[in-house]
Each structure stands twice: as structure tokens, then as C-alpha cells.
Amino acid sequence: MPRPEILETFANPYSDRDYEIHMDCNEFTSLCPLGGIESDAEELAQLTGGAPDFGIIRITYVPAELCLELKSLKLYLWSFRNDGIFYERAVNRILDDLAAASKPKWMKVVGDFNLRGGIKSVITATYGAR
């Protein structure tokens, strides 16, 4: 289960200037949900051949008062490791959780997922206007 409560922030040290923070999190992994059910899919996956998903989560934002703390962000992304979740939902969920925690002026989350069945998927969602 994604654990947004892990996310920590710190005061933006240059809050009087709009600037951009970009992070590529190269080792995101979750599980492909089975039967559309978003639950702990680990045991089922090993029995049935459901595929773990791998990808890169790319986050870009313009901070307002708060910056995302990197270590807690890493822990938050690890909390997807044993969840079954669709790409579309994962990317929008991450955007919602990060925006709720850091209240940025603008934020974009891109999920750049590895090839599955010969198809590569990239999902892009945005919060706020630039």
C-alpha cells in the first residue's frame, strides 16, 4: 500500500524565487494488478505469472513554501513495491500524494514504464498551471 504519510518536507530555502526541481527515480517497481483488483498481488503473481512492473518516475515541480525531502520520497516510492496497481492510477496517485504533501506552485509526474508485451507506456499528469 502506498504510504503518503512517510513523505517529509523542509522549508524552501529560496521561497522568494520561482525555481524548478526535477528528480528521476530510476528504480520504481510495483506489481501488475490481477483481475483489476488493487490489493497485495504478490502471492498471486508468483503462482500465476503476473508480471512485476518496472519504470522511472520523473517528478518536476516549482516549490512554494515546502520542498520534498529526498530520503522520504525514496521510502514513499518503495512503498509501492508489493502493491498491484495500474500505470494510470499509480502516476495520478503519486501526483496527488506529492502535491498534498508539498503544496507546490506547479508539479508534473511522469511514469516511464519498461516494455510489457512489446509495448512501452509513458503516463504524464500535471497539477496547477505554469
Next chain:
Amino acid sequence: MPRPEILETFANPYSDRDYEIHMDCNEFTSLCPLGGIESDAEELAQLTGGAPDFGIIRITYVPAELCLELKSLKLYLWSFRNDGIFYERAVNRILDDLAAASKPKWMKVVGDFNLRGGIKSVITATYGAR
């Protein structure tokens, strides 16, 4: 024969937000039509030296109420495997079929085909306004 009836969709889990879904389908193959006739070209190809075509189909869309289901999309693209079809027609046909099935706010289909006779072709067609 392309089989659009294979295409399946699911309800967009975040339909209140405009976001973008991009898919690269790396292993598209069809047959080069002979004499301009769009029919089953397999037997002719083996006798006459007509060339199979290979390429990447790149799909980008902003979903409205429906998302394209990946496995059915893969099966739909496989259904071109033994058809003779021109590049221009294939790309526009795929756009028509995917847009009819998923009724997106906006969609783009790019056919990025392998070298033939020293010429690489890329066809781009768009549905709706962004």
C-alpha cells in the same frame, strides 16, 4: 484484416484531470500490398518477393471517460500481421479505430516504419484539438 472489435477499454480512473498516455508498440508488422490491392498478401509475397513491413506504432492520447486496455491493443495491432496495407492507410486506420473505441479528448498516431529501399517513412495523424 484489422480487427477493431478486439479493442477493449476500461473506465478512466482519473477522469476529472486531463493527463496524457503514450504507448510505443515496437513490433508492428504488416505486408506491403501488391498491385495496390489490400487483401491477404501472404501467399503472393512468398512467391514474388514482396516485402513485409516493420515499424513502431506510437500512440499518444488524452483520455476522456475511457482508457485503452493494453492487452487488447496488442492483439488489435497483431491483426495487421498478414494484411497488405499501405503506410498512409494503416496509420489513419489505426487512428480511426482507436478513437472510435476510446473516444479520447485528443489522440495522435505515428507510424515509424523501417527502411525500405533506402527510405525511412514516418506518418503522423491526429484526432481532435489539443
Next chain:
Amino acid sequence: MPRPEILETFANPYSDRDYEIHMDCNEFTSLCPLGGIESDAEELAQLTGGAPDFGIIRITYVPAELCLELKSLKLYLWSFRNDGIFYERAVNRILDDLAAASKPKWMKVVGDFNLRGGIKSVITATYGAR
């Protein structure tokens, strides 16, 4: 001598939609003109050390009623093989010939030529407004 009369077209199968066709022709070759004279430079080149030119011709267009037929395009480009012609003239000439044959809504021709004397040249010409 360039032979535009070789060019063939076929009816645009989706003429009610504006879409884009791009072609990279990777193996264009002509001869460097000697003394600025645009004529058959082959014999002179072998005697004097004039350099054959190599490059990629990149063509992009939005078709109106007609599409360029690929095989005839290939033959047309081969017809420069033994002509002496400057880069600037070659690219504009190709644009003129292709636009005359296919009457597109918009067309761009790029000549992306190999290094000569440590200098790489890229010439870009456009027909119509987008």
C-alpha cells in the same frame, strides 16, 4: 540530369484529414560541380579529383489530393547520381519538383550532407505555409 518526369503519385486515401508524411532518403549522392558548371561531371571528376557528394534528403509534407509514390521517388533521387550540382540548388530543385508533382498543402525538404573539408552542410527549404 534530375528527371522529375519519373515521379508518380497516388490519390491520398485520407484527404479529408490533414496528416503528415515524412521520409528520410539515406543514400543520396551527386557530384560536386566543377567550375560552377552544372553538367555531367563524371568524367571530369575521375580525372581531376572532384568529390562525389553524399547526404540524406529528408522530406516532410502534408498531402492535399496526392501522395508521392515511394518507388518513383527513389528513382527520381537516383537520377542525381551523375550530375554536378550545388547543395543549395539540389535542395531547392528537389522541393520544386516534388511540390509540382504532388501539390501538397505544405512541404519541407532538408539536405543533410556529409562532411566535406571538415564542414558539414544542412540546407532547409519550405513550400507553402503550415
Next chain:
Amino acid sequence: MPRPEILETFANPYSDRDYEIHMDCNEFTSLCPLGGIESDAEELAQLTGGAPDFGIIRITYVPAELCLELKSLKLYLWSFRNDGIFYERAVNRILDDLAAASKPKWMKVVGDFNLRGGIKSVITATYGAR
């Protein structure tokens, strides 16, 4: 069904010198066999989601009296397009067929297949000693 009878050869023009011929055939495709049965898997694949396989066939040989004719080699490789065949069998079968047709001094066939389920396979088989 693979059709080795399509393969043609021509007399090695320099048979008094050992030299090497290498060919990369970039667009090999076959079907993944279902239930281990090596038969026409096309219909089943479309119904069940069996995956077409894609890869590069790399051939290297030292000709004796005969060289493989390229166009017939291309047609021979196309004849796997609608067959269900395992990687291991495909590579060894191609080696057997090509060696039988051209009787080389030495030959190597490599099947360099695309990612399937996150796994890339490369099979290498050799005929004769170098």
C-alpha cells in the same frame, strides 16, 4: 513452415581464398508455439494472446564452392513468419538448412531475439571447425 527449398546459391567467385561473409537479417519474425506444438499458430495466437517473436538472425560463414544468394535467403527467412517454433529449434534449423544448401567450410548462426517477459535471448550454433 520453413521452406529450405527456396534457398539458392551461386558459384563462389573467389573459391581459392578463404574469406568470410556475414549477414544481419534484422526483421526475422515467427510465432511463439503454443503447448509446445510446432504448427501453424496464427489463429490460436490471435485468440489466446500468444506472442509473435521478433529478432535478428546473424549469419557468418566461410564459403567453399557456393555462396548463398541474398534474395532467396530473405524469402527463406520470411517463410518462418507464420510458424510456431521455439528459439532453440529455429536457430539450429536455420543452421542446418543453410549449411545443407551452401556446404560452407564453416558457418555460425546467431538468433538475437527481442525481450519477452523482461528476458532477452541469444542462441548461437556453429557448423564445422574454423
Next chain:
Amino acid sequence: MPRPEILETFANPYSDRDYEIHMDCNEFTSLCPLGGIESDAEELAQLTGGAPDFGIIRITYVPAELCLELKSLKLYLWSFRNDGIFYERAVNRILDDLAAASKPKWMKVVGDFNLRGGIKSVITATYGAR
């Protein structure tokens, strides 16, 4: 816990010829063991910041009577997903398990792991003589 009992094999279809099978498994992940204890490290990792490990497992072998079945190999490698295990042990353990299951003439396993703390590790172990 690694589950070698998942591994399946099939009869080598060309057992009279020595040939080589190579597989790159691009999405291997396990957990970094904590305190040197090789156990289920998942819960600890989330609390303490222990790092999941990611890498590519490269397997090369010359089959004797048996070939490794790909889908079962994939499931076997997935079974490391929630185990805490050192690189050196993981690679040697995979070699032992695969060699026990398929009894090859020769086998090599390479663990090509992602950067950790600015250091990239590659472990190579071999079974039998070539």
C-alpha cells in the same frame, strides 16, 4: 526465499550439437540484507531505509540433455524480490540452482547490479569447463 523448485526444463531439441544459449534478465530485484541476516527484509527496509537492489542477471550455458524453460526461469528470479541477499551470494546461488536443474555442459551467471553509493558491482561465476 529463492524457490529453485519452480524451475522447469525441456528436452534439448538439438542435443547432438554443442550450442550456446544466452539470456539477459533485465529486471532482477532483491533487498539489501540488514545486519548480514539473510531473511525477509521487507518490513525492516521500509522502516530503516535499507535499499532494494536492482540489476541484470546474464545467463549463458551450453545445454546437455535439458534446456531451461523461460517462463519458469522468470518466476524463479521473481522469487528473490522480497529477500535480503548479498550480491556475491545471489549470483553463486542462482548458478547453483540453474546448474542443478539443467545439468549443462558449461554455465556462466553474471550479476550486473545498479549503482549503489556511487559503486557499480558486477559478479561473474562459472560452472564446468568450456
Next chain:
Amino acid sequence: MPRPEILETFANPYSDRDYEIHMDCNEFTSLCPLGGIESDAEELAQLTGGAPDFGIIRITYVPAELCLELKSLKLYLWSFRNDGIFYERAVNRILDDLAAASKPKWMKVVGDFNLRGGIKSVITATYGAR
């Protein structure tokens, strides 16, 4: 401690024309601050395992009356070598120092930092309007 007093400038030799100067400084290194304290972190880092940070500082500006002198810029960037400083602060600090020294019409500083814990960070800050 960053030492902006090292920075030197010279008179812009073409101050009547707006032009752009871009510099990539490939070997920036500082220390990761411990406990959020921005002080000399060297000794602590060696005892506790705190990580040195590495990255590229990319500077782009349109000079007004002054240009930044390269050698002094290099010395200025070296002065971060043994300081503990957060990414966000380092990039904004460099922008402040360089803008104060050279009073450009416009300036952008990008900190493109190496992977830390599987996450790559890129910070971009801008001074003035273009």
C-alpha cells in the same frame, strides 16, 4: 565555504549586441550536509558515511557590461569542495553570487547532480527576464 570574492570579470567585448554565453562545469563536488547543518562536513563524513555529492553546473547568461572570467569561475566552484550544502541552496547560491559579480541581463544556473539512492536531481534557477 563558497568564496564569491574569488570571482573576476572582464569588460564585455561586444556589449552593444545581446549574445549568450553557456558553460558546463563538469566536475562540481560538495558534501552532503549532516543533520541539516551547513558547515564543514568533511570530518563527519569520513566517520559516518555521509556522501560527497557530484554534479555538473550549467551556467547560461546574456552579458551586459561584464563577462565572467573562466579561471576565477573554476576556482569559485572549487571552493564548495569541502562544504556541506543542500542541492537547492547550492544552485540558488551560485546564481546569486554569479549575478552579483557580473550583473547580467539574464542568467540561468542548472545543477545536474549524480544519482543518490537511485534518484537523480536537477535544479534550475533563473535571474532576470529574457
Next chain:
Amino acid sequence: MPRPEILETFANPYSDRDYEIHMDCNEFTSLCPLGGIESDAEELAQLTGGAPDFGIIRITYVPAELCLELKSLKLYLWSFRNDGIFYERAVNRILDDLAAASKPKWMKVVGDFNLRGGIKSVITATYGAR
């Protein structure tokens, strides 16, 4: 000493159409000036360790009535070989000389210089409006 008098032009063969000419001159070299004095630095450089500079000069322009002749452009750029000149001055000087010789509608000159002391410099200057 730069020798703009070497530059030659020829009549633009398609002056009724705006098109773009781009040239990358990959082997530009000059000498780093010593003590800020722009003079023949060759002898000094060999005695003191002053560094030759290397880079790529990228030229893009829309010709009006005249095109730059390539061979004379090459000779002109060679004329910087033994001069001591700063990057900023070199790029603006080249732009001035080329614009004076060819009177283009628009021109851009980019000096893309090799790493010096761990810093890569790129200078961009423009003439006219596009």
C-alpha cells in the same frame, strides 16, 4: 590574424524563397590569448604552456542575394589558427565578418568549444531578426 578578405560569395540561386543554410565547421582551432593581449601567441604558447583552443563553429543563415562559398569559408576559419583570441571575441568577430561579406537576412554563429579546465563553453550570437 583573421583574414575576412579571403571570404567569397556567389549569387543565391533561389533568392525568391527564404531558406536556411547551416554549416558545422568541426575543426576550428585558435590560441588562448596570454595576458589578455590579442596578438600572435604562438611562440609564447610553446614556451609557457598556454593552451591551444579547439571547437566547432556552427553557422546558420537565411541568404538574401549572396551565399557563402564553402572553400573560402574554410580558409577564413583556418586564418585563426595562430592567433590568440578570447571565445567571446572570436564568435562575435566571425559573425561580423560573415554578415559583412554575405549580407544575409538573418545569421547565427555558435562557437562550441572543447573542455578547458573542466569547463565547456558555448557562445551564441545572432545578426538580424528572424
Next chain:
Amino acid sequence: MPRPEILETFANPYSDRDYEIHMDCNEFTSLCPLGGIESDAEELAQLTGGAPDFGIIRITYVPAELCLELKSLKLYLWSFRNDGIFYERAVNRILDDLAAASKPKWMKVVGDFNLRGGIKSVITATYGAR
């Protein structure tokens, strides 16, 4: 017609030491022979669609008393421009001509040809023992 009589040599300036000279000639072009007839194929090619061939000729040799002069080598390779010749014959012919002209201790010629019909060919022939 290949013209080996163009080839010139100069005295090896370091003939008392075995050293190696390697040249990549990136712009080799000839014509694909029609009907197996090795003759001037130019006119036929333009009428029938026979394909020009493009490739890289890679030459490596250890000179004895003579070195190949580069400009004459370039002219010699240009002399294939309008000949119809098979890959196998071209590579062996070039090796014969260059070895006859320069009498090297050892020589290798590689013809690394562009994709034709989805197949890339590389031919390697050697003269003398190393």
C-alpha cells in the same frame, strides 16, 4: 570499371619497423549488377529500379616497401561508382588490386555494406599471414 592503374604508392618512411595502417573509406558506392552481368548497369538501373549499393570499405595493412597514397586510393574507389558488381567480387577485387599495387606484408579488406531488403552484409578477405 574499377581502374587499378590509378593507384599510386610512396616509399614506406619507416620500412624497418612493422606497423599497421588502417583506413575507413565511408562513401563507397557501386551498382547492384542485373542478371548477374558485371557491366555498366547505370542505364538499366534507372529504367528498372535496380538498387545502387552503398557501404564502407575498411582497409588494414602492414606495409613492406610501399605505402598506398590516399588521394589515388580515393580515386580508385570512385571508379566503382557506375559499375555493377557483387559484394563478394568487389571486396576480393579491391584486395587483389591494392595488394598488387603495394605488395604489403599483410592486408585485410572489409566491405561493410548498407541494409538491402532488411539484410546487412559484411565481407572480409585477407592477403598474407600475420
Next chain:
Amino acid sequence: MPRPEILETFANPYSDRDYEIHMDCNEFTSLCPLGGIESDAEELAQLTGGAPDFGIIRITYVPAELCLELKSLKLYLWSFRNDGIFYERAVNRILDDLAAASKPKWMKVVGDFNLRGGIKSVITATYGAR
């Protein structure tokens, strides 16, 4: 000062099999010694413009009874950060220290250093016979 006393080892978990461990340490930095004196060069460097050195240390070994512990290896390499040391001495010193700590069957250390004054250096030293 390099601090070999930081290095830790652990018992080789598969000591009955010869296998290879390779590590690329991408972020090695030291200081260029001034006047050939190997001492703390930090202060001098900042005053005089002496250059910090950056590079990759590549370590390969076949363990006997002991394996190098990664975290301590990282700390050991950090201990060069503020020392002035020549490339040749650094690589041989690292080899001596690592071999003394881990007593491997064979070990190789490569120092792959960044460009300095247009020259890239790579130093390779080996311990024991393979």
C-alpha cells in the same frame, strides 16, 4: 591521507569456487600534487589554481578467503579527497592497500581519469597471476 585501516572484509561465502568481483567506483577525486610534493594540497590548490582530479576506479578480483566490504571501500576511496597524489602512485597504492586487506587470488585496479589539458589518462596495475 589514504586510510587503508578503514577497509573491512567479510568471509567469502563461496570460497570453494573461483569467481570474479568487479566494481566501478565512479566518483573518485583527489588533488593534483604541487611541486611533486605528496601532501595536503588543498589550501595551495585554492590559492594557485592547482586542479582537482576526477576519475573512475575500476577494481576486479578473484577472492580467496575474504571479500571487500563495499561501504568501507567507499570510505577508503573518499579518504583520497583532499590529498595531492599522482595518478601512477594512486593506482598502485590502491592496489597495494586492497590486496593487503583482502589477500585475493588475483586483482586488477584501473584508474580511468578525466581529461586534463586535453589528455585522458588510464593506469592499469595487476596483482598475482590469473
Next chain:
Amino acid sequence: MPRPEILETFANPYSDRDYEIHMDCNEFTSLCPLGGIESDAEELAQLTGGAPDFGIIRITYVPAELCLELKSLKLYLWSFRNDGIFYERAVNRILDDLAAASKPKWMKVVGDFNLRGGIKSVITATYGAR
């Protein structure tokens, strides 16, 4: 004129161990000799269009008692800047000069020169046996 008297050496700090030093000198430039005369070709080149040559000099050696000092090596290579010299002579000359200065156990010099007239040259010469 090449100036070998510039070359300096220092005592090999680890002379009891055979190890390898490799250097890539990326910015070598000389002048193409005119009429085969090896003299100062600068003035002629500017008048006639003779081409400056650019390339990479790659040096590998196993030191005996002496190591080559980098800064003096750089100055030595700069001393070719305004000389007309053939590739073959330049590489062998550099090998002779460096071997005379440093008396290595083994040395290799590679001259990897830029494209000239569509031909890339690489010359390799070796001193001593490995």
C-alpha cells in the same frame, strides 16, 4: 618542427611492478605536407587550400625506470602544430621520440586521424615486445 627536447620524465614510483599507462591526447593537429616536402607548410596552406590535419594520439606503455611527464608531453605534441608531416611519419616519429625519452619496456602509439576526403586513417606502431 617536433621538439623532443621538451619531453621530461620522472622516476617510476612503482618500478618493481609491470603496469600500464595509457594516454589519449585528443587535440593533435599538424599540417598536411604539400608536394611531399616536410617543411613549414603554414603559409602555403593558407594560400592554396592545403588541409590542416586533426586527430587523437593514443599512447600506451609499460614504464621501466622512467614515466613521461604529462605537461611536457602536451607541449611536445603542440610542437607539431605548424609542421607539414605525413600521418605515417608523424606516428613513427612520436614513437621514436617518446621511447628515446622514457626507455619503456614496451610502447604503442596510435594516430587516429579525422576524416579527410571521406577517408579516416588510423596508424599503429609498437616498440619492444610485450
